[in-house]
Amino acid sequence: MSGCLHVIGGGLAGLSAALAAAGAGRRVVLYEAGPACGGRARSYEDRQLGCRIDNGNHLLLSGNRATFDYLDRIGARHTLAGPGVPMFPFADISPDRGADLHWTLRLSRGRTPWWVLDPARRVPGMRLRELLSLVRMLRAREGTTVSECLSPGMLADRLLVPLSISVLNTRPEVGSAMLMAAAMRESLAAGGDACIPWFPRLGLSESLVEPALARLRAHGASVRTGCRVWGLGTDRGRVTRLVLPEGEQVLGAGDAVVLAVTAPVAAELLAGPLPGLALPDSFESILNLHYRIALQDHLGGDLARAGFAGIVGGIAEWVFVRPGIVSVTISAANHLAGRDNAAVAAQVWTEISRVLQPALRPKRQADGLVVSLPHDAPPYRVLREKRATFAATTAQQKLRPGSRTDLRNLVLAGDWTDTGLPATIEGAIRSGKTAVRALARP
Ligand SMILES: Cc1cc2nc3c(=O)[nH]c(=O)nc-3n(C[C@H](O)[C@H](O)[C@H](O)COP(=O)(O)OP(=O)(O)OC[C@H]3O[C@@H](n4cnc5c(N)ncnc54)[C@H](O)[C@@H]3O)c2cc1C
Known part of the structure; x- marks a missing residue:
């Protein structure tokens, strides 16, 4: 490869492509439309809450190679935090249950899933024959x-449905089993060592974006934010x-382009040069709520150890406890529009x-008060990412393009390209590397 590589889009796919090329000695210019890089995985100062928050909670698994x-x-x-072991605290708060049920999947x-044999480690109430669901999914x-x-x-009710909603960001009635299986092959089916949960200790930008930009600059790459193509x-x-x-x-004769924008923007930019190119065009939203409350020092048990918990039977799906903030994720949230x-x-x-209260330690503060949760919601911020990911349906899966295009010096990257995975950080990062490799091949 010679000439300059122009990377359009400073999300994780673009950053991954830029790093792969700059690390191999190529001149790189990255163009990002927004004021900062990170795209759908970014942190920012929220004036209303008076603190820095992520646009949405992001969970990584140790199997995300x-x-x-990267x-x-x-x-x-x-810069990541997590329990260091494959544990997932859960609570079932379904209205039809007599009392809430709390457990931890360990x-x-x-690779051998011994945990399914131990009632104290598996999903409460599951029968072993239900494991056939996993076999059917993998096939x-x-x-x-x-x-x-x-x-x-x-x-299904307490693990596979909630898991598929968060992995696919799509309801299971329409979500592609093949895509879910692809994610499972690299996590649940690969054993607990591939399922250790991690999340950014401070924020998405501090873990995934700012260190990447520092490395790019060290390689001599130029990063132009606020520069829409x-x-x-x-x-x-x-x-x-x-x-x-x-x-x-x-562009010079040896220059090439990695188009690492979102699918709707790629469709717009390519409508003239590549008429007839079909791309994913149906999307699901994710709703995140950030509550300004400092609970991190008052919690005990598995929730405190993990830093998060899954919730079954409500509209909230995952709750994360961070310094000064409690954040909640609701995936496939178009129904809440x-x-x-x-x-x-x-x-x-x-x-x-109902999930946090049982984990509160009855510790007396210096002023003699016992910590308890306020009845009304503390100050909050609701963030709706309307097009958080493409809808991972079987129909949309068919519309995902590979990285190569009919334009010889233009390749595509992004979580919506045909990575073989659902729209995830792992898929986005892989797509950037794949795109740069595709340019190197004649
Ligand atoms: C709320 C939320 C929660 C999520 N949770 C998880 C999770 O727990 N685990 C997980 O693995 N994944 C999660 N994801 C998915 C993950 O964030 C995405 O898959 C990933 O960030 C996509 O990266 P990308 O680079 O493909 O796209 P983007 O991040 O969308 O990057 C595209 C970039 O292109 C820029 N751009 C657009 N148009 C132009 C233009 N014309 N010129 C220049 N620049 C342009 C945009 O500003 C953007 O920065 C979540 C997503 C959301 C929204």
């Missing part, structure tokens, strides 16, 4: 949905110009109070 390789390349593995470390063919693979029972000029099957805010950038923020925040606070 490309992500950990973290090692940018020297940021140590996977055995190796699923194109067109099969997650729901079609599931045997009714507690394994408005169009691509082409001539005889090549990209020859980028339309930038200040005018046109003419019509509900106002105050109503959602009040309902979710009631739900997570």
